Amino acid sequence: MYDNPFLYADGTAKEEDLDRIEQKFHIKIPKEMREHYLAYNGGRPERTVFTDKNGDEYFVDLFIPVRERFKRPIEKTLELLIADGGVISDLLIPFAEEIEGNFFCFSARESDFGAIYYYKHKFEYGEDPEEHITYLAESITAFINALTENEDGEDDEDDLEDDEE
Numbered sequence: 001m002y003d004n005p006f007l008y009a010d011g012t013a014k015e016e017d018l019d020r021i022e023q024k025f026h027i028k029i030p031k032e033m034r035e036h037y038l039a040y041n042g043g044r045p046e047r048t049v050f051t052d053k054n055g056d057e058y059f060v061d062l063f064i065p066v067r068e069r070f071k072r073p074i075e076k077t078l079e080l081l082i083a084d085g086g087v088i089s090d091l092l093i094p095f096a097e098e099i100e101g102n103f104f105c106f107s108a109r110e111s112d113f114g115a116i117y118y119y120k121h122k123f124e125y126g127e128d129p130e131e132h133i134t135y136l137a138e139s140i141t142a143f144i145n146a147l148t149e150n151e152d153g154e155d156d157e158d159d160l161e162d163d164e165e
Helices: 015-025 031-039 074-083 140-146 156-164
Strands: 049-051 057-059 092-097 103-107 116-119 133-137
Touching (some): 116 140
Antiparallel strands (some): 049 057, 092 103, 103 116, 116 133
16 A cells, blocks of 8 residues: 555554544545555554655654544544634644644645645644645655655654553
8 A cells, every 4th residue: 555564553444434524524535545544543654754845854653543542533633623723624634643743634625635734733823824734745645655764763663652551
């Protein structure tokens, strides 16, 4: 599926899980994203660093699971973002997190359906949330395959295993 192995996934999602999310939040999940969830529930790719066209780096900590076990599932994440007035109204759906709690999202908008964005969800009152959104890739596959090794020499595996305890 990807040329970047996926680690620590907790099984797979089921079609009915994805259908429930679509109905509850009035969204459509892109085909590639559905295929991802049906193959991996949570976890993270082996290579975790995305570098955008400006040279800015983004670090994937973990993918948000559809089915709950160790981490807050995607439904709870969406509910919290809606309650917080997040960009969910713009149809950006979080699928992964950075260690600081920022999100990687897929677009459920018709104009760029399936595109991947970075959403820095913490900003000052009165700021335009759109200024905190950065386009990253055309699809989940392009995003995951573009990830590279973390060059700082730290072992991220211990961090994820600690989160699961």
